[in-house]
Amino acid sequence: MNRKLLLLSLIFAVARLQAKAGDSHNWKTDKKAFASAEVDPRVYPKILNTLDAQSITVQESEFKLKVEELTGVREVRLNGEVARIVERGSDRGRQLARQWLEQEYKALGFVVSQHNYGRGANFIAEKKGSSGKVLILSSHMDSMSNAGANDDGTGTIANLLIAKALAGTSYKHTLRIIAFDNEEQGLVGSAAYVKTLDKSQLIGNIQMEMMGTNSRKDGKFHLIDCDRKDSQFMTSAIMQSVQSFSLPLTRVKACTDRSDHGSFWKANMPSVVISENFFGGDGDQCYHEKCDIVDARLDFKYSSTITQAVGNAVAKLLN
Numbered sequence: 508m509n510r511k512l513l514l515l516s517l518i519f520a521v522a523r524l525q526a527k528a529g530d531s532h533n534w535k536t537d538k539k540a541f542a543s544a545e546v547d548p549r550v551y552p553k554i555l556n557t558l559d560a561q562s563i564t565v566q567e568s569e570f571k572l573k574v575e576e577l578t579g580v581r582e583v584r585l586n587g588e589v590a591r592i593v594e595r596g597s598d599r600g601r602q603l604a605r606q607w608l609e610q611e612y613k614a615l616g617f618v619v620s621q622h623n624y625g626r627g628a629n630f631i632a633e634k635k636g637s638s639g640k641v642l643i644l645s646s647h648m649d650s651m652s653n654a655g656a657n658d659d660g661t662g663t664i665a666n667l668l669i670a671k672a673l674a675g676t677s678y679k680h681t682l683r684i685i686a687f688d689n690e691e692q693g694l695v696g697s698a699a700y701v702k703t704l705d706k707s708q709l710i711g712n713i714q715m716e717m718m719g720t721n722s723r724k725d726g727k728f729h730l731i732d733c734d735r736k737d738s739q740f741m742t743s744a745i746m747q748s749v750q751s752f753s754l755p756l757t758r759v760k761a762c763t764d765r766s767d768h769g770s771f772w773k774a775n776m777p778s779v780v781i782s783e784n785f786f787g788g789d790g791d792q793c794y795h796e797k798c799d800i801v802d803a804r805l806d807f808k809y810s811s812t813i814t815q816a817v818g819n820a821v822a823k824l825l826n
């Protein structure tokens with residue numbers, strides 16, 4: 508092959524790789540997932556024990572306020588300096604977001620750290636249990652260089668509010684909360700992270716994706732396990748929480764691996780992902796667009812209800 512041809516084919520190969528990576532996180536292009544969306548008719552058993560009776564509460568107003576802090580609507584104080592986190596695509600924006608998360612989780616008494624993997628860094632906050640087993644609650648902290656209020660500001664704040672609700676109670680197992688980096692680049696942060704994980708210590712992973720749009724006010728949401736046997740116990744725990752507390756939520760099944768839960772599945776580890784009813788006809792019109800900001804299209808009551816459902820399930824899974 509002559510040099511010119513070699514160069515051309517190299518450029519072509521790189522462009523193809525980039526297209527693939529860019530596509531791997533794009534829910535809009537996941538035709539199979541759209542085709543698979545259907546309302547789950549299953550009735551999950553109610554389990555009203557004492558733990559269930561202490562339902563965690565999540566305030567809609569607090570949910571909104573925290574998303575506003577994470578997306579530059581409100582100023583934040585980082586190490587005594589005033590800052591605005593207007594985007595989470597650049598190195599600087601993601602660094603500010605990690606700093607803010609560090610401050611928030613430290614205030615709740617969590618032990619914070621970072622997992623650096625070269626191209627980026629995952630943020631980790633932990634509340635230790637005694638068993639040596641770990642439940643991972645995750646989201647992605649990066650955005651498409653936009654405010655990313657819904658994607659994935661809502662998932663990231665949901666986890667912060669679950670942490671707050673559970674901070675004062677002791678649990679048998681460790682709760683580890685991770686805000687993955689570079690999800691939008693093709694699940695880069697989570698793929699690097701699962702390589703460091705010991706499967707025998709992992710109970711499972713719950714990934715919290717965009718959960719802000721409920722435009723039809725029907726409370727439909729995705730809880731996705733793609734019928735994986737190793738992951739269905741988390742679906743059951745969350746749906747039991749929905750039914751025990753009569754939360755106004757309806758599960759719509761669909762199957763996609765295009766968020767950080769996909770990295771866990773690839774490594775053969777149990778995982779589920781939660782989101783708004785994206786594939787069932789209620790996806791965010793501002794998905795991956797500049798208009799993904801805090802405005803009236805986001806229903807924080809709905810986001811708080813999903814957070815409550817997951818938070819109660821997490822409390823149960825930690826014991």
Ligand SMILES: [Zn+2]
Pocket residue numbers: 647658659690716717766
């Ligand atoms: Zn996302």
